[in-house]
Amino acid sequence: MSIQTPPRLLDLAARSLLRIEASAIAALEYLPPELFPPLFMEAFYGNHRETLKAMVQAWPFVRLPLGGLMPKPHVGTLQAVLDGLDILLAQKDCPRRCKLQILDLRNTDQNFWRMWSGARAHVRSSSPLAPVAEDRSRTEQPLAPLELFIELHFTKRTMDEFLTYLIRWVEQRKESIHLCCKKLKIISMSKENIKNILSMVQLDCVQELEVNCTWQLSTLALHAPHLSKMRNVQRIFLSHVHVSPFEEQEQEQQHVAQFTSQFLRLHHLQDLRMESPSFLEGHLNQMLRCLKTPLQSLSITHCLLTEEDVMHLSQCPNIGQLHGLDLSGVMLTEFNLEPLRVLLEKVAATLQTLDLNLCGIRDSQLEAILPALSCCSELRSFSLCGNLLSMVVIERLLHHTDGLPVLDLELYPAPRESYSPHRVLHPERLAQLQAEVLKILRDLGRPRTIWLSSSPCPHCGNDTW
Incomplete structure (x- = not known):
């Protein structure tokens, strides 16, 4: 009962x-x-x-x-x-x-x-x-303009009935209604609809912007002026912006300038994440020069950068207080990683997460940055998945990171010795090397969480200690 x-x-x-x-x-x-x-x-x-x-x-x-x-x-x-x-x-x-x-x-x-x-x-x-x-x-105050807060997530090319009705209502009362949106997320939407929506939103209310579309650089440049009006934006995520093969170099340069110059007005930006920004190759310094405040998190992934881009990154004055750095998928194989070492030394007192997955990093390159890495006293998470490194260098890496007091998650690739000359993985050999790693950790004497596997993604394996 x-x-x-x-x-x-x-x-x-x-x-x-x-x-x-x-x-x-x-x-x-x-x-x-x-x-x-x-x-x-x-x-x-x-x-x-x-x-x-x-x-x-x-x-x-x-x-x-x-x-x-x-x-x-x-x-x-x-x-x-x-x-x-x-x-x-x-x-x-x-x-x-x-x-x-x-x-x-x-x-x-x-x-x-x-x-x-x-x-x-x-x-x-x-x-x-x-x-x-x-x-x-509160005492009585004038009603207008009334503020209407909403989170706008555009995941379809057309708006649903609710949003269509609301937008039409706001459009007819622009003088009396301020449409405020702190989180603006655009996954899929026609250019015309995006333009219409952004013309009605109080853009200085936006604090988080996510554009996860497949855009041409020319489309990004078209909407760039809206970005400069988001004066209070703190987080920007931009994904899959491509340069058309038919775009002339002068036009490409102009479009990049149209986008990067908008950062000059963003005085509250803390978190900048860009996935597959193909237009950044050779232009990274152009964007970094326009940053007005120190970033807390920077993610530039799955794109091509030049060695000079990495050098400019290490020299940027607004990168010195990073809490998070992600360069996954940026091919660094042929680069001198001295600029990366300089950058790690610069952020050693603040850096908490470092992701260098699928960067093509070789033994000699990793060894060059190990001393700087061991100085990152606030580092909590470090990932090197998808790079081909020898067991000898991985052992040195384990010794260097052992002194980091708050490091609690380490994601490392299967050692190079786990593979045949034709890059075929031998599971038995990998198991032997994993046992060696476990012995090293026992000798070091501090409990640690380490993921060691051939998979480039930590969610696809379960080899942890």
């Missing part, structure tokens, strides 16, 4: 009030602020659209976190709320009770609703009571 928790008197009162929707709407003028959230939830889940529309016009808090009530976008609810905003925006003077300034459509901050629903067990130590109290203490 199960015992169900009886409904609270507050919930019963809200349901009773909503049985006659006109009465509920009339009562809003006299309703204490504490009763608005539970009544709003009852109206939301009961699909009382007229009540929702009226409650928006009398909302007694600065912020309405609507997205916390609907993990999946719901057009009908959105229409009711936006209809209420339309009535509110049409009024010359802000109603006495209404303090609404922010409509938040992000699927975050469910704690606001949990608190008012009585589920206090879910409220974190940083209770939402504080922001609610702040809302109540």
Whole structure:
């Protein structure tokens, strides 16, 4: 026999009030602020659209976190709320009770609703009571422009019904609505739609930008001016930008300049990640010169760079405080790694993660950077997967990294001796070498997590100690 928790008197009162929707709407003028959230939830889940529309016009808090009530976008609810905003925006003077300034459509901050629903067990130590109290203490302020927060993730070439309706509504009210988006993610979308969306978003609100499309360099240059308006962006991820084989060198140079010059206006950028940026070869210094603040994380992967590019990287003044560096897939086989050694020495006091997977690094190159590597006292994760190194050098590597106090994850390739001259892996020989590595670790006497395998990806193997 199960015992169900009886409904609270507050919930019963809200349901009773909503049985006659006109009465509920009339009562809003006299309703204490504490009763608005539970009544709003009852109206939301009961699909009382007229009540929702009226409650928006009398909302007694600065912020309405609507997205916390609907993990999946719901057009009908959105229409009711936006209809209420339309009535509110049409009024010359802000109603006495209404303090609404922010409509938040992000699927975050469910704690606001949990608190008012009585589920206090879910409220974190940083209770939402504080922001609610702040809302109540605010004096009446002009409503317009109202801020509408949303996370924009474009994963299809066409927008769904919810986003289409919202964007059209905002477009018709540009003077009264600021569309704010802290996380902007573009996976697939037509150039025209991207242009239209970005023209409506308050770009200085964007803090994280991800563009994971297959673009030509000319397309990147076309949208580059929008980047300079994202003055508060902290993280940029850019993937698969290719140079057309038909593009002339002068035009390519112009397009690269159009993109890299935008970084001059980004004074809060901390994390820059670029995957397969084929246009960077020979142009890395052009971008590095435009960085205005020290980066915390830099990832340039799966592309070609020149030896001069790596040298410019080591000399860049805004790279000296890196916490993370990822050059996976950048072929370094023919390079003098002296610049990389200089870079590691420069970031030795801050570097926490270092990824040099699939870089074609040879024994002599790794030995050249080992002294600098052993100085990286904050290093927590180091990966060399996919490089062909001898057992002798791997043993030296283990001794150099043994003195790093916080290093807790090391990902290394199967030694070169595990392969035949034709690069065929011998599992028995690999097992013998793994046993040797295990003995070395026991002799060193410190517990360590090391992954050693022929797979270039640590998620494809399980050889760890």
